[in-house]
Amino acid sequence: MKFLRIFLGYVKWHYTRAVISLFITWKNLARFLFEYFSIKSLLLNFFSPWKRKIDAYKKGSGLDKLFESIIINVIMRIVGMIVRSIVILIGFVVWATFILIFPIALIVWLVIFPTLLFIALYGITIFFSIK
Amino acid sequence: MTNIKIFLKQSSIYNVLSTESLISEKSRNRIEKITSWIIIAVLICLIYPLFSKSNYIIKISDILYPRLLGIVFINISIFIFMRLLELYYSTMFYFEHIAQNKYKKQENYTFSAGRILYAGRNSDILHGFFLSEIGQLILKRLGIEKKEALDFIRNQEIIKNEEVPIPKEDILKVSDIVNYLSFNKNFANFTKSKGISEKNLIGASEWVIYQIESEEYKKQWSRQEALKRRGNIGKGWSFGETYVLDKYSRDILNDEEVSSEAISLSARDEETFQLENALLKSSSSNALIIGEPGEQKMHIIWSLARNIRDQNTSFLIEQKRPVLFLVSALLSVCKDKNTLENELIKCLSEAHDSGNVILVIDNLPELISMSLQYGVDIYNLLDAFLKSPEMHVIGLSDTNEYHEKIEPNRSFMSNFEIINALPLSTEEITKIISGACLKIEKIFRIFFTYQAIREIAESAEYYFSGGVSYDRSINILKEIIPWAKGSGYKIIGKDEVLEYIEQKTNIPTGGKISEIEKEKLLNLESLLGQRVIGQFDAIAGISNSIRRARSGIRNERKPIGSFLFLGPTGVGKTETAKALAEVFFESEKNMMRLDMSEYQTDDSLEKLIGSFKTDKPGIFTSMLRDKPFGVVLLDEFEKTHKDVLNLFLQILDEGVFSDSEGEKISTRNIIFIATSNAGADKIYDMQAKGKNPKDAQEEIIADIISRGLLKPELINRFDGTIIFSPLSKEDLKKIAEIMLKRVNSRLLEKGITMKITQDVIDFVATNGANKTFGARPMNRFIQDTIEKEIAELIIKKEISAGNVLSFEIIENEIKPVVSK
Numbered sequence: 001m002k003f004l005r006i007f008l009g010y011v012k013w014h015y016t017r018a019v020i021s022l023f024i025t026w027k028n029l030a031r032f033l034f035e036y037f038s039i040k041s042l043l044l045n046f047f048s049p050w051k052r053k054i055d056a057y058k059k060g061s062g063l064d065k066l067f068e069s070i071i072i073n074v075i076m077r078i079v080g081m082i083v084r085s086i087v088i089l090i091g092f093v094v095w096a097t098f099i100l101i102f103p104i105a106l107i108v109w110l111v112i113f114p115t116l117l118f119i120a121l122y123g124i125t126i127f128f129s130i131k
Numbered sequence: 132m133t134n135i136k137i138f139l140k141q142s143s144i145y146n147v148l149s150t151e152s153l154i155s156e157k158s159r160n161r162i163e164k165i166t167s168w169i170i171i172a173v174l175i176c177l178i179y180p181l182f183s184k185s186n187y188i189i190k191i192s193d194i195l196y197p198r199l200l201g202i203v204f205i206n207i208s209i210f211i212f213m214r215l216l217e218l219y220y221s222t223m224f225y226f227e228h229i230a231q232n233k234y235k236k237q238e239n240y241t242f243s244a245g246r247i248l249y250a251g252r253n254s255d256i257l258h259g260f261f262l263s264e265i266g267q268l269i270l271k272r273l274g275i276e277k278k279e280a281l282d283f284i285r286n287q288e289i290i291k292n293e294e295v296p297i298p299k300e301d302i303l304k305v306s307d308i309v310n311y312l313s314f315n316k317n318f319a320n321f322t323k324s325k326g327i328s329e330k331n332l333i334g335a336s337e338w339v340i341y342q343i344e345s346e347e348y349k350k351q352w353s354r355q356e357a358l359k360r361r362g363n364i365g366k367g368w369s370f371g372e373t374y375v376l377d378k379y380s381r382d383i384l385n386d387e388e389v390s391s392e393a394i395s396l397s398a399r400d401e402e403t404f405q406l407e408n409a410l411l412k413s414s415s416s417n418a419l420i421i422g423e424p425g426e427q428k429m430h431i432i433w434s435l436a437r438n439i440r441d442q443n444t445s446f447l448i449e450q451k452r453p454v455l456f457l458v459s460a461l462l463s464v465c466k467d468k469n470t471l472e473n474e475l476i477k478c479l480s481e482a483h484d485s486g487n488v489i490l491v492i493d494n495l496p497e498l499i500s501m502s503l504q505y506g507v508d509i510y511n512l513l514d515a516f517l518k519s520p521e522m523h524v525i526g527l528s529d530t531n532e533y534h535e536k537i538e539p540n541r542s543f544m545s546n547f548e549i550i551n552a553l554p555l556s557t558e559e560i561t562k563i564i565s566g567a568c569l570k571i572e573k574i575f576r577i578f579f580t581y582q583a584i585r586e587i588a589e590s591a592e593y594y595f596s597g598g599v600s601y602d603r604s605i606n607i608l609k610e611i612i613p614w615a616k617g618s619g620y621k622i623i624g625k626d627e628v629l630e631y632i633e634q635k636t637n638i639p640t641g642g643k644i645s646e647i648e649k650e651k652l653l654n655l656e657s658l659l660g661q662r663v664i665g666q667f668d669a670i671a672g673i674s675n676s677i678r679r680a681r682s683g684i685r686n687e688r689k690p691i692g693s694f695l696f697l698g699p700t701g702v703g704k705t706e707t708a709k710a711l712a713e714v715f716f717e718s719e720k721n722m723m724r725l726d727m728s729e730y731q732t733d734d735s736l737e738k739l740i741g742s743f744k745t746d747k748p749g750i751f752t753s754m755l756r757d758k759p760f761g762v763v764l765l766d767e768f769e770k771t772h773k774d775v776l777n778l779f780l781q782i783l784d785e786g787v788f789s790d791s792e793g794e795k796i797s798t799r800n801i802i803f804i805a806t807s808n809a810g811a812d813k814i815y816d817m818q819a820k821g822k823n824p825k826d827a828q829e830e831i832i833a834d835i836i837s838r839g840l841l842k843p844e845l846i847n848r849f850d851g852t853i854i855f856s857p858l859s860k861e862d863l864k865k866i867a868e869i870m871l872k873r874v875n876s877r878l879l880e881k882g883i884t885m886k887i888t889q890d891v892i893d894f895v896a897t898n899g900a901n902k903t904f905g906a907r908p909m910n911r912f913i914q915d916t917i918e919k920e921i922a923e924l925i926i927k928k929e930i931s932a933g934n935v936l937s938f939e940i941i942e943n944e945i946k947p948v949v950s951k
Contacts, residue, residue: 009146127201
């Protein structure tokens with residue numbers, strides 16, 4: 001009786017709470033990956049100069065200096081945009097892959113328990129089978 | 132109230148507990164290991180024949196192939212099933228500390244409480260506690276051996292149909308169970324017999340739960356809180372670099388106190404909240420944390436850093452990076468005004484321009500004073516940055532230095548929000564060091580009982596002066612490990628901590644009393660009586676206070692004892708203090724003497740506790756730092772300045788005072804003996820009237836008060852006021868005999884024996900003492916008469932080793948007689 005109760009208790013968990021837990025983990029990890037690649041933050045600061053490196057132009061320094069500052073600042077922004085684009089792209093691919101993996105993980109989870117029983121039975125059968 | 136079984140079944144944790152009773156976590160881990168090794172070994176056996184050319188091996192493998200494959204399948208399924216059970220267990224784990232599990236669903240008991248109840252489901256809660264793994268761990272932390280525990284529980288009757296004490300919050304925790312058990316008479320007697328208080332019981336159970344849950348918490352890597360700690364890529368790219376600042380600073384997020392994944396034991400939530408609010412201000416968003424010297428101020432910073440790491444703070448600061456700016460690193464490099472100014476400006480500019488730095492200056496007063504010394508206009512320099520809304524500065528300062536160097540500059544101060552880092556209580560320190568202790572135990576394979584940890588926290592305050600209790604506790608914890616290893620201890624309990632402290636400080640801690648000391652304590656009166664004649668009350672008072680101190684029942688928040696000795700000169704007041712120092716504190720050298728008549732002027736207090744202006748240490752404070760344990764004799768106490776008397780009001784009451792630097796000095800291991808001649812004339816009057824002065828103590832004290840010599844509140848603070856009566860003729864004779872014996876012992880070293888006859892004793896007692904100075908001139912008299920004669924004999928070579936010296940008294944004159 002006790003074994004049956006424990007077994008049923010486990011099975012109940014496996015197909016109810018554990019599935020919820022899988023969803024929670026999936027949500028947490030998806031959120032984590034989104035945060036890890038700082039996608040939102042990189043998009044918001046997409047046009048910001050790379051590591052705030054800017055050449056401050058002082059009034060009256062002449063046209064040469066003005067153009068120099070503009071060029072440096074534009075380059076730093078472009079560098080920032082390129083690096084950010086790469087990270088956003090990689091981040092998005094990883095994130096999207098992970099999102100898509102979830103249904104597979106869910107299916108694996110749903111079938112793993114009967115599969116295990118099957119593998120165990122199969123193992124016992126071939127162990128005792130005589131050629 | 133509900134029956135245990137019914138109560139257990141009300142929660143979904145019940146099934147996990149049942150599963151655990153069948154296959155425990157330890158067994159699961161063992162099975163996982165074994166199956167994984169079997170899988171690897173069998174796979175090797177399966178693959179090897181494919182590459183082998185030996186017909187014999189190929190033949191065997193053909194026969195064994197299906198069986199080996201069968202073993203692999205069976206073991207793979209067992210291995211995966213164990214992993215599934217581990218998940219089952221882990222996701223259902225209901226944490227006591229945060230009162231939730233992964234599903235954040237309310238339960239009616241925590242996992243640990245459930246384990247105890249489950250163990251007692253067929254008996255009662257007491258049996259459950261003793262038989263469960265958690266209960267046994269708690270008992271082990273309390274220093275109770277498994278055998279003792281089992282012996283106790285075997286003799287306990289089972290309470291049938293015991294009902295579960297459901298607490299008000301509806302979630303039953305282990306602390307509730309422990310609390311409930313403390314009302315069980317047998318259990319209370321058992322713990323009492325082991326010297327375990329209720330506080331210890333609850334503290335130990337909280338510690339065990341913390342240990343279990345910390346480990347479980349670390350395993351749950353997919354929790355949102357745990358994932359947040361993994362950092363990110365790219366968020367810092369929008370912020371500036373800090374090349375120069377990095378040379379003189381470190382990232383606080385990398386400190387172990389922040390990066391550790393254990394459950395935080397911070398006791399600084401309120402101060403952290405204040406700090407976060409200060410940083411959120413629209414301008415001058417800076418804070419100044421002031422407190423005692425030591426690490427305590429950093430606890431607030433670490434707490435803030437942990438909140439940032441967990442993104443458990445306002446979004447305005449959750450992207451910030453707290454950086455600890457090490458002033459000493461900057462000052463060690465910059466040796467002139469220009470370099471210092473330039474480097475400082477670069478650091479501050481980088482912190483400002485980066486946009487995400489919270490600059491924590493570890494010693495703001497030092498930065499200010501050193502900059503001023505180099506001629507840097509530091510106030511204006513910092514002011515410009517501090518006013519910027521993009522700059523967040525947190526200054527750390529010791530309280531005294533704050534009052535001296537920062538507080539006077541009001542306009543500079545207006546940039547900061549002040550946060551007081553109040554000293555942590557013993558309970559808080561115990562909690563924090565118990566967390567640190569778990570790591571130490573793992574590394575050094577040593578075990579601490581809860582009482583040991585608590586004793587460390589208490590002793591840090593009690594036996595050591597200078598610094599902050601928390602820092603001292605951590606130091607003791609670190610130092611005790613090599614000592615314990617060297618002494619062969621594997622378990623450190625309260626006694627071992629006390630033994631270590633006794634060795635370190637030479638202060639008897641009440642841990643273990645040796646046979647020799649026991650003898651001394653029990654015979655203290657007779658030992659003191661050998662030196663002090665006729666003052667039984669004084670000897671009894673002091674002996675009792677010493678015994679109280681040594682047995683550990685005294686008030687530990689006061690000095691060991693404090694006595695006011697009143698009486699005429701030469702009756703043994705000082706001698707009593709000396710005798711005590713020699714008998715109990717090993718040597719007369721352990722008596723520290725202050726002639727209080729030297730401290731009558733207005734600057735007396737400064738002389739004693741040090742001067743803030745001149746930075747001179749005090750005589751009294753230095754004395755106590757050198758010898759925190761011994762006798763302090765305060766001669767002619769009433770003659771000192773009133774400020775000094777007021778200082779002693781505090782010392783005698785609290786056992787602690789602050790020196791000129793504000794550092795706490797403990798006098799809790801000191802015996803104070805204050806002597807005074809005040810009232811001597813009254814004592815003589817009484818004696819002349821045939822009254823015993825000791826019977827009229829109140830009258831004498833009233834006389835002293837009425838003459839304004841000592842305040843009543845000060846006299847009341849002494850443990851005892853003892854009247855020393857003038858010495859009787861018999862007493863004087865005894866003193867004379869003691870003094871003569873001392874002369875004889877010095878002569879014996881030269882091989883000369885001196886016969887001490889009753890005539891000589893009477894001669895010295897009659898002529899050597901007088902009414903005004905009591906027995907005090909006696910020593911001088913012996914020097915002028917007996918020692919003088921002996922010196923002449925030695926110089927004239929009329930006496931040598933092996934001779935016997937005696938004295939004759941002829942017409943009140945003393946004459947030496949030498950015989951062989």
